[in-house]
Amino acid sequence: MKNQNYISWDQYFMGVAKLSALRSKDPNTQVGACIINPDRRIVAIGYNGLPMGLSDDEDFWQKNEDYSKSKYAYVVHAEANAILNATTSLKDATLYVTLFPCNECMKLLVQAGVKEIVYMSDKDKGKESHIASTTMMKKAGIKARQIQLETIVLETDK
Ligand SMILES: O=c1[nH]c(=O)n([C@H]2C[C@H](O)[C@@H](COP(=O)(O)O)O2)cc1CO
Numbered sequence: 001m002k003n004q005n006y007i008s009w010d011q012y013f014m015g016v017a018k019l020s021a022l023r024s025k026d027p028n029t030q031v032g033a034c035i036i037n038p039d040r041r042i043v044a045i046g047y048n049g050l051p052m053g054l055s056d057d058e059d060f061w062q063k064n065e066d067y068s069k070s071k072y073a074y075v076v077h078a079e080a081n082a083i084l085n086a087t088t089s090l091k092d093a094t095l096y097v098t099l100f101p102c103n104e105c106m107k108l109l110v111q112a113g114v115k116e117i118v119y120m121s122d123k124d125k126g127k128e129s130h131i132a133s134t135t136m137m138k139k140a141g142i143k144a145r146q147i148q149l150e151t152i153v154l155e156t157d158k
């Protein structure tokens, strides 16, 4: 009889997104993204990080009233990194992401052809960027659904 303790596709791809988030050096919010094509092949992954040339050990991760000294001026969002890392077309792709995308990422997702977004956290709900993001998503005909991911315990871990 087959193993009954296998994970679903949602758990699998969100699990990859969560694992990617663990690479992030952001001291506050670590975001991970995993993009699959309509054949359920992973075609892109990413996490929020500094652009090449900026050291994580210099002071780029601070929040500062001076925008030029704030992380927001520099960080590449997880979704943007995933799109940039994509090895193939993202037409009709599904994005698994640990945090609902902001408006800047949503622009890129729409233009890249992503058709579905599966997310976990919605912590920015109500903020202007979240409202703009949702507006764009709806106009572009992108579906979204929120899932929770329980800790996955493998037989071999017990
Ligand atoms: O769509 C997103 N993708 C993404 O990677 N991020 C990143 C940017 C920052 O490094 C971090 C948000 O930081 P904070 O929660 O301290 O504002 O999450 C944030 C959002 C939503 O704003």
Ligand SMILES: [Zn+2]
Pocket: 077, 078, 079, 101, 102, 103, 104, 105, 106
């Ligand atoms: Zn973003």
